[in-house]
Structure formats: structure tokens, C-alpha cells
Amino acid sequence: MTYHILKLRQLLPLLLFAIISAKPVAALTADREQPIHINADRMVAEEASGYSHYLGNVHITQGSLVVDADEVYIYIVEGELDKLIILGEPAKLQQLPDNSTELVYSRAKRMEYFASTDRLFLMKNAEVWQGTNRFSGEHIEYDTRNSRVSANSQGQDSGRIRAVITPKKAVNKTKAVDTLPGKEEENNEAPDNDTQADTIP
Numbered sequence: 001m002t003y004h005i006l007k008l009r010q011l012l013p014l015l016l017f018a019i020i021s022a023k024p025v026a027a028l029t030a031d032r033e034q035p036i037h038i039n040a041d042r043m044v045a046e047e048a049s050g051y052s053h054y055l056g057n058v059h060i061t062q063g064s065l066v067v068d069a070d071e072v073y074i075y076i077v078e079g080e081l082d083k084l085i086i087l088g089e090p091a092k093l094q095q096l097p098d099n100s101t102e103l104v105y106s107r108a109k110r111m112e113y114f115a116s117t118d119r120l121f122l123m124k125n126a127e128v129w130q131g132t133n134r135f136s137g138e139h140i141e142y143d144t145r146n147s148r149v150s151a152n153s154q155g156q157d158s159g160r161i162r163a164v165i166t167p168k169k170a171v172n173k174t175k176a177v178d179t180l181p182g183k184e185e186e187n188n189e190a191p192d193n194d195t196q197a198d199t200i201p
Helices: 011-015 029-033 168-178
Strands: 002-004 037-039 042-046 051-062 065-077 080-095 104-114 119-130 133-143 148-152 162-164
Touching: none
Parallel strands: none
Antiparallel strands: 002 037, 037 051, 042 051, 051 065, 065 080, 080 104, 104 119, 119 133, 133 148, 133 162
């Protein structure tokens, strides 16, 4: 079943984030003008309250934005996005930022976005990566308004914060060596611990 939610045009710029970059990376500008397509096995909506719940193999696209989840809750107040909850094992999101040729990937068991404060929360086995740069923790908070990122382990000994940042020169040098004649080019995406989806790690 396919649903077209044109009222949620704000969804794209509010969701996208880039944690690894040294300077803020905005969502792909062209995506903002694209319609949002939502596919799910089931949908429950209460028009009066502005609440909708999508269940089962939820797939959302808007331009380069791709979201795969088990469940998605959308809350609308006065015609505007108020809150978004994405759940999965894990839920996955990818998008191509402006001025970049590399997609930004993220995944967590739970993602929450609050429009009033422009904050996105990734909870339970949260990870974000772009190219060879990777950032993970049990809880990641991203302030999209001020491009600030914070992470913590939520008091869990096994949930330490981990970051892998590859210097740009080292990345370019590695790519140059990998593309020499006779050398097979390697996959530069971040490793995955579970089965990969068609478009999202």
C-alpha cells in the first residue's frame, strides 16, 4: 500500500544530519521539493488529532532520502510536522547531503524528531557514518538548528562511545592507490553487523 503525504514537506530538512563533517552539512536542497512517498503493510490514522501510524515494512522516500523501519509514527499539529518516531530492528535512514558525493547513513532501534526544538534523537545501538568516518553510541542527540552532536552510553558499561575519523588526505591517498592499474577497487562503505538492505546498510 502506498501513501503520499504532501503535507510533510518539512520532513526532509528536519531529519537529515551529518555528524562526521567538520562543518555543518545540510540536507540535499533539491530533495525538499520532492513529494514524500510512504509504503507500509498497514496504516492507522486519526485525522482529527493529526496522528498516523504506519506498520510493517515501512519504506519512506523523498528525493535521496530513504527510510526503512518496522513502524513509523507521525504527529501533525495545525498542518505542520510536530513529532516523528521511527522504530526498527534497526530502523535505517540514508541521504545525500549538499556538496557531497557520499551518502550519510544512520541506524538505531529508535529515532525521534521534535520539530519545535529541531532535535533528532537516536537510541539503542545508534550509529552514523559517511564514507570511512563512523560515530556510534547507545544514545546520540543531534541539534539540527545549531549543528551540534552529543552522545552517551546511558550508563551502560558495554555502551561506550566509539568514533572513527579518517583524515581527508589519507582517504584521498588510499583511493589513489586503490585505483592504480591492476588493483581491484575496494568497497569503502562502513561494515555492517547484520544483513544489508538493498539501498541501506
